[in-house]
Amino acid sequence: MTTHAFLILARPAGRSGTIAAMQLAAAALTTILTFAVALLARAYWSVPSPEPGYPILAVGLAGALLVPLITLGGSTARLAARSRDDRLATLRLLGASAGTVRRLAVAEATLTAAAGVAVGTALSVALPTALGGLTVHGSPLREAAFHLPWWVTAALPPALIAVAAMSALLGLRRVTLSPLGVRARQDAPRLSWLRAVAGVAVVVATVVLVQISSPGWGTAALVAAFALATLALTAVLGLVGPLAVGVTARVTAARTADASTLVAARGVADDPRSAWRSVSTLALASFVLLPAGSLLGYLDTISRSESHAIMTTDQLLLFADTRTMLLALTAVSFVVVSCQIAITQTAAILERRDLYIALDRLGMPRTALERARRVRVLRPALIAVGGSAAVASIVAAPLVFVAATVAPFFLVSAVAILGVGLLLVWAGVAATRPVLSRTLTAPSRGE
Numbered sequence: 001m002t003t004h005a006f007l008i009l010a011r012p013a014g015r016s017g018t019i020a021a022m023q024l025a026a027a028a029l030t031t032i033l034t035f036a037v038a039l040l041a042r043a044y045w046s047v048p049s050p051e052p053g054y055p056i057l058a059v060g061l062a063g064a065l066l067v068p069l070i071t072l073g074g075s076t077a078r079l080a081a082r083s084r085d086d087r088l089a090t091l092r093l094l095g096a097s098a099g100t101v102r103r104l105a106v107a108e109a110t111l112t113a114a115a116g117v118a119v120g121t122a123l124s125v126a127l128p129t130a131l132g133g134l135t136v137h138g139s140p141l142r143e144a145a146f147h148l149p150w151w152v153t154a155a156l157p158p159a160l161i162a163v164a165a166m167s168a169l170l171g172l173r174r175v176t177l178s179p180l181g182v183r184a185r186q187d188a189p190r191l192s193w194l195r196a197v198a199g200v201a202v203v204v205a206t207v208v209l210v211q212i213s214s215p216g217w218g219t220a221a222l223v224a225a226f227a228l229a230t231l232a233l234t235a236v237l238g239l240v241g242p243l244a245v246g247v248t249a250r251v252t253a254a255r256t257a258d259a260s261t262l263v264a265a266r267g268v269a270d271d272p273r274s275a276w277r278s279v280s281t282l283a284l285a286s287f288v289l290l291p292a293g294s295l296l297g298y299l300d301t302i303s304r305s306e307s308h309a310i311m312t313t314d315q316l317l318l319f320a321d322t323r324t325m326l327l328a329l330t331a332v333s334f335v336v337v338s339c340q341i342a343i344t345q346t347a348a349i350l351e352r353r354d355l356y357i358a359l360d361r362l363g364m365p366r367t368a369l370e371r372a373r374r375v376r377v378l379r380p381a382l383i384a385v386g387g388s389a390a391v392a393s394i395v396a397a398p399l400v401f402v403a404a405t406v407a408p409f410f411l412v413s414a415v416a417i418l419g420v421g422l423l424l425v426w427a428g429v430a431a432t433r434p435v436l437s438r439t440l441t442a443p444s445r446g447e
Helices: 002-010 015-045 053-082 085-093 098-131 150-171 194-212 219-255 259-270 272-277 280-304 306-310 313-351 353-361 366-395 397-406 408-431 433-441
Strands: 175-178 181-184
Touching: 015 053, 015 098, 015 150, 015 313, 053 313, 098 150, 194 219, 194 366, 219 259, 219 272, 219 280, 219 366, 259 272, 259 366, 272 280, 272 366, 280 313, 280 366, 280 397, 280 408, 313 353, 313 366, 313 408, 313 433, 353 366, 353 433, 366 397, 366 408, 366 433, 397 408, 408 433
Parallel strands: none
Antiparallel strands: 175 181
């Protein structure tokens, strides 16, 4: 029974084949980018320089990018595990228990992720050629930087597969499996205001830490303090973000008279955690880009003035490498955001297709449905960008103020780059328009 059930579940067809292809591609992309981040972090860490900024660059790059990359792989696995509701219900009708069906769904998503990780690992062999044009500390990347320690190379693929399996299991946690169908449990989200209190406390503590830190602590202590502050503020974004998105959605739903806005707000209010998760990478990019752009503007002003003599050669090279790291961070973040939006929007259409079909039957124009989907994503994206920029401005207030005074171009450029990120979010929503069209015109809609 289990073998036959697995064959029924694993055979890709229709939209299941599309989802499997999306998961395969996302897992491969996640693996390639993870290896690229690890190589760059190793290159920064191994720079033969007494300048303490290089270990900080390595820790910052790894910490800022590994989390969204893991989130991308996890989002795709959740989508794959929850996208085959018809087949899951069929297996229940054939007599399989809910636990068996869950295990089979998780196994299928894990195997697809493993295939994608294997493809990504094989393609990562070409990374030395792709990264060969980068310079670190004024020189091309050394041959040693192209080779990770054996234990890192061996640990990354299983870790990515484990994340996919865990994400698939968590994706099915809020799903009821019965012979009559598969439905998501729409429990009211429990988001306490204690999240906001904890967020304020962490931001205040981080501001104090930044103010009291000094080079006299030593390189190890500075790196540890920087890593602690980054992790704490990243956790705050994930803690307070869903609360802010949910509260805004409920207020909007209570006050709006526009049908598209109402549908979008209700969708966000039903699951603010998922809404935030789809734009969390953009929040992280905004949080890093504003103070980093301010720092680059300040350092650029010094390097162009007569005061550049006070900067050592290592500091000037660090300035150039920081700019490279920031560009890499922004590029990878935007790639991840685009893929994640496309994946989460596909998942939203599949999970809410009954609602879209009902609205279409009631006569709601397709343009209004598309506008509801855009609003549902862009409102949380704006909150993510604005809120993260506000937190970053508070933490790095002196630096941002100085940069706004002496190098406003860099701040304007940072804001423009974030605008490009929002355009990519819009493009990710637009890319899934054919999925909605197929859903509304499919024979399975029951007409």
